[in-house]
Amino acid sequence: xxxxxxATPLVSARIVGKTFQDFEALIEVDCxxxxxxxxxxxxxxxxxxxxxxxxxxxxxxxxxxxIWLEGELLGYRRVGEALQPLTEKEIxxxxxxxxxxxxxxxxxxxxxxxxxxxxxxxxxxxxxPAEAREQAxxxxxxxxxxxxxxxxxxxxxxxxxxxVAIARAxxxxxxxxxxxxxxxxxxxxxxxEVLQVMRxxxxxxxxxxxxxxxxxxxxxxxxxxxxxxxxxVVETGTAAELMSNPREERTRGFLxxxxxx
Amino acid sequence: MxxxxxxxxxxxxxxxxxxxxxxxxxxxRTIPYGRILSVGLIVLAAFGIVxxxxxxxxxxxxxxxxxFWPTIMMGxxxxxxxxxxxxxxxxxxxxxxxxxxxxxNPVLRGASIFYTWFFRGAPLILQLLIWFNLALVxxxxxxxxxxxxxxxxxxxxxxxxxxxFGLNAGAYASEIIRAGLLGVDRGQFEAAKAxxxxxxxxxxxxxxxxxxxxxxxxxxxxxxxxxxxxSLASIIGFSDLLRSVQNLYFVNxxxxxxxxxxxxxxxxxxxxxSIFQQMxxxxxxxxxxxxxxx
Ligand SMILES: Nc1ncnc2c1ncn2[C@@H]1O[C@H](COP(=O)(O)OP(=O)(O)OP(=O)(O)O)[C@@H](O)[C@H]1O
Ligand SMILES: [Mg+2]
Numbered sequence: 001x002x003x004x005x006x007a008t009p010l011v012s013a014r015i016v017g018k019t020f021q022d023f024e025a026l027i028e029v030d031c032x033x034x035x036x037x038x039x040x041x042x043x044x045x046x047x048x049x050x051x052x053x054x055x056x057x058x059x060x061x062x063x064x065x066x067i068w069l070e071g072e073l074l075g076y077r078r079v080g081e082a083l084q085p086l087t088e089k090e091i092x093x094x095x096x097x098x099x100x101x102x103x104x105x106x107x108x109x110x111x112x113x114x115x116x117x118x119x120x121x122x123x124x125x126x127x128x129p130a131e132a133r134e135q136a137x138x139x140x141x142x143x144x145x146x147x148x149x150x151x152x153x154x155x156x157x158x159x160x161x162x163x164v165a166i167a168r169a170x171x172x173x174x175x176x177x178x179x180x181x182x183x184x185x186x187x188x189x190x191x192x193e194v195l196q197v198m199r200x201x202x203x204x205x206x207x208x209x210x211x212x213x214x215x216x217x218x219x220x221x222x223x224x225x226x227x228x229x230x231x232x233v234v235e236t237g238t239a240a241e242l243m244s245n246p247r248e249e250r251t252r253g254f255l256x257x258x259x260x261x
Numbered sequence: 262m263x264x265x266x267x268x269x270x271x272x273x274x275x276x277x278x279x280x281x282x283x284x285x286x287x288x289x290r291t292i293p294y295g296r297i298l299s300v301g302l303i304v305l306a307a308f309g310i311v312x313x314x315x316x317x318x319x320x321x322x323x324x325x326x327x328x329f330w331p332t333i334m335m336g337x338x339x340x341x342x343x344x345x346x347x348x349x350x351x352x353x354x355x356x357x358x359x360x361x362x363x364x365x366n367p368v369l370r371g372a373s374i375f376y377t378w379f380f381r382g383a384p385l386i387l388q389l390l391i392w393f394n395l396a397l398v399x400x401x402x403x404x405x406x407x408x409x410x411x412x413x414x415x416x417x418x419x420x421x422x423x424x425x426f427g428l429n430a431g432a433y434a435s436e437i438i439r440a441g442l443l444g445v446d447r448g449q450f451e452a453a454k455a456x457x458x459x460x461x462x463x464x465x466x467x468x469x470x471x472x473x474x475x476x477x478x479x480x481x482x483x484x485x486x487x488x489x490x491x492s493l494a495s496i497i498g499f500s501d502l503l504r505s506v507q508n509l510y511f512v513n514x515x516x517x518x519x520x521x522x523x524x525x526x527x528x529x530x531x532x533x534x535s536i537f538q539q540m541x542x543x544x545x546x547x548x549x550x551x552x553x554x555x
Contacts, residue, residue, distance in 0.1 A: 057455060059451050059454060059455065088459050088460060089459055092454070092457050092458065092459045093457070095454065095455065095457050096456075096457035098455075099455070099456075100452075100455040102448060102451070102452065102455075104448060106446075106448040106449060106451065106452035107452075108449065108452070108453075108467055108471075109471065109548045109549060110470050110471050110474075110545070110547060110548045110549070111548065112548070119456065119466065119467075120456035120457060120458070123458060123462055123466055124456060124457040124458055124462070125457075152547070152548035153548065154548060154549065154550075168456065169455070169456070171456075172456055172457055
């Protein structure tokens with residue numbers, strides 16, 4: 001790998017804007033994430049954190065600026081000076097490079113834990129079922145759940161469900177993992193096991209963007225923290241910088257409210 | 262004043278707590294008068310009905326004799342295949358309409374709404390008659406010049422019945438399937454897309470199997486009504502179970518005996534169908550009922 005390629009960010013968002021009806025959910029969001037980097041996004045409710053992740057994963061379209069993944073423009077093809085929206089198939093192909101973990105798990109309730117993990121590889125990547133199962137068992141072992149392979153989601157605790165959801169996303173061998181408040185729907189005693197899986201992932205060099213209210217996790221694992229408010233990136237820096245010495249008044253206020261909460 | 266014995270057999274005064282163990286005591290049954298009364302009434306009624314039919318002016322030997330009569334078997338066969346074919350057409354159309362109904366394309370949406378409105382709105386008998394008499398409107402049918410024929414030759418009682426019942430079933434099935442699709446959490450669709458599925462794959466693999474759970478009971482109902490509704494097609498000359506029975510009693514005047522034959526067969530078919538439906542429901546209910554801990 002030459003120096004220039006290594007310096008290309010895995011994800012780049014350039015002055016990204018997103019408007020719902022007449023409400024601006026994202027305003028001039030700029031953000032680069034390098035390969036192997038772990039970036040945490042914090043900010044008050046309604047600040048656009050989820051919307052930003054959904055734009056990167058193209059569950060939502062953006063309408064200003066541009067988002068790039070591995071140097072590839074997301075959602076559109078450039079035809080000279082014009083833009084052409086990608087077809088559904090092409091978007092699905094771009095989306096495979098990112099894995100998404102949702103706040104409410106969204107496991108497929110009619111499939112067992114193992115089937116949840118093999119579904120993508122078999123249906124989308126056209127892997128042979130035996131091969132997919134083997135890989136899935138390895139992933140379930142990695143999140144500590146090989147014993148629960150045959151359980152249905154309804155038979156798992158929240159923490160176990162979220163770990164299966166992480167395994168399901170990893171099964172697609174993504175370049176980038178997106179986490180949207182992965183622990184905020186969990187009982188306090190189950191938060192630790194999910195954070196541990198994420199910590200291990202980060203240690204293995206996975207590129208991650210994590211929306212979270214877990215300041216301890218942000219401080220310990222993240223390379224960088226982005227503070228968002230009212231659709232804008234207000235401040236960005238290492239966790240230590242941001243938490244001990246916030247430059248912006250809004251950041252200070254938010255951190256205080258989180259510490260109190 | 263009442264007293265209760267405690268564990269050591271000592272009497273304790275009411276209003277005080279003792280370490281009484283109810284498992285060590287004899288239980289006195291409460292007599293369920295209401296239940297005894299209702300059971301008694303039902304047994305009495307059942308006995309009355311059975312007795313009336315057994316003693317009444319029905320010659321059960323004749324009923325039995327006609328049970329497997331060739332023309333009745335033919336009618337039964339017609340009823341069954343017509344119901345299956347029309348229900349299959351109904352489910353396919355219903356699925357397409359349900360998807361079109363929530364599409365972003367306004368033309369598809371409009372077409373779907375119009376379809377349901379029309380085929381649910383007009384009485385079924387009327388629709389059968391219109392299809393059967395289509396030749397009066399269009400003497401010749403042609404398909405983009407690829408195929409052309411005289412309408413009277415194409416529209417037989419069978420094709421008219423298939424069109425009438427199938428299109429009608431589609432209108433009802435579309436509402437049932439749509440309700441099922443709406444009942445699946447939006448997050449399921451997004452999670453499917455997030456692992457790289459296209460909308461069609463997500464629908465087939467993730468959303469529809471979950472919708473099946475809520476769709477099956479009402480769809481089973483539709484199937485059962487369909488089996489009975491096929492008898493309407495006798496007015497355009499389709500020979501179903503009821504019609505074949507009527508044809509016989511017009512000749513031999515054993516009206517009730519033959520109606521009993523039809524009743525038995527309808528109940529047999531519906532019973533088999535219900536068993537099949539239960540199996541399907543169990544299959545698609547997987548994961549939604551907590552299994553006993555193993
Ligand atoms: N589909 C939508 N239609 C209209 N408005 C929306 C939609 N999705 C999000 N919004 C609005 O965009 C804003 C940003 O929402 P978003 O979910 O991104 O916030 P968030 O930072 O994730 O908040 P939280 O911490 O509560 O999850 C909110 O004000 C929300 O009401
Ligand atoms: Mg959010």
